[in-house]
Amino acid sequence: MRRFEKASDVIVLEFSAFSSARGLYIAKALSRARLSASLLTTRSVYIKRGVLKQDGIIRYLSTRCSQKLYSRLIGRLMYYVLFTLEATLRLFKYRPAVVYARNVFAALAAVAYKVLAPSTRVVLEISDLWPEAIAYLDAPPIFKSMLVKIGQLVNSGVYKHVDSLVAHNGVLASFIERRARRRVRVLLGAVDLSKFRVMSVEEAEKGSGIVKRGFTILYAGLLGPFQNPLVIVEAARRLRGSGVVFMVVGTGPYRRVMERVAREEGLDLVLVDPQPHDRMPYIYNLADVCLMTYAETRFLSMGLPKKVVEYSACGKPILCVSPPCVASLLCEEWGAGIRVDPSDVEGFVKVILKLKCDERLRTRMGLNARRMAEALFSPRRILEVVVKSVKRE
Secondary structure, eight states, rough: OOSSSSSSSSEEEOOOOOOOOHHHHHHHHHHHHOOOEEEEEESSSSSSSTTTOOOOOEEEEEEOOOOHHSHHHHHHHHHHHHHHHHHHHHHHHHHOOOOOOOOOHHHHHHHHHHHHSSSSSEEEEOOOOOGGGGGGGSSSSSHHHHHHHHHHHHHHHHHHHHHEEESHHHHHHHHHHHHHSOOOOOOOOOOOTSOOOOOOHHHHHHHHHOOOOOOEEESSSSOOOOTTTTHHHHHHHTTTTTTTEEEEEEEEETTHHHHHHHHHHHSSEEEEEEOOOOHHHHHHOOSEEEEEEEOOOOGGGGGGOOOHHHHHHHHEEEESSSSSOOOHHHHTTSSSEEEEEEEEEEHHHHHHHHHHHHHHHHHHHHHHHHHHHHHHOHHHHHHHHHHHSSSSS
């Protein structure tokens, strides 16, 4: 595989709030094609500091984030600036031929490096509508408006200076194409299908160190306003004593509230700290049904979160408590899941009870979910998209 025009040296650059997954898949796919590829990333914000993923192709930046400060808008922006500065210096040290930037701040570092190394190819991957998401955060309106405008100016400049744009799905790609007035390629979620697979409960319990109890509804990921996790608490209230157990793996602004309510009201709601990515296949396989929740917010319609990709690879029925979005539409199209409006808590509860009572339906959805993962989320597509993205247009 020698289709890049310079030395076959690729750096995948990302800021990782949780443990690296998609960035690592991309780097590994390129390495398997005999390219010298590595992932340059931050230490996870949410995984305990003592737990670092040990992998020969991962290089860690020294930037460390405090969870408390990162949870605040100004703190998060500060860390993004520090990340951009350190990443720029590291790129000058490693001198890659290609930089695959996994957000706009990584792209800023890559573009700065490209000024003195103009033959470098820079690919920007876009996963969400930053900075529009800022408008939905809890901050003074004038401050938010100013940040959104600054962010849009930054995006506009970056779009002009990178060599290629890649988006997580076709809906997002079409939106960015209209805004950037240039082609955007699509690279759907990628997952290691040999690692994220269907397992027995016994294997899952042994690998996770967690004993399954009850009919388990599992949610994994951030617990913030966009994820709308408090709907899980409402469902747990209504399902108390039914044998349904909610397992929530993650952290975020709403975690303490969820813990307090679960403790005070005696809910069957178990909260687990964020786990290393290698342990997640086992944890997913403890679930009878996996859960994705989104707030009733327009910009989330383009969402296809990593959790849905990994749920499907593990062959789990997926319950989307969300407005219509890319993830829910894929689940419905493939018969891999069911969508319920975020405001319809009673509907949410009814679907859980229906799935609890209908093992054949769960089995069929799980098989369809795995088929969806094999068809759409295989790492094989990574190489094709990345190679096309770095060719001179």
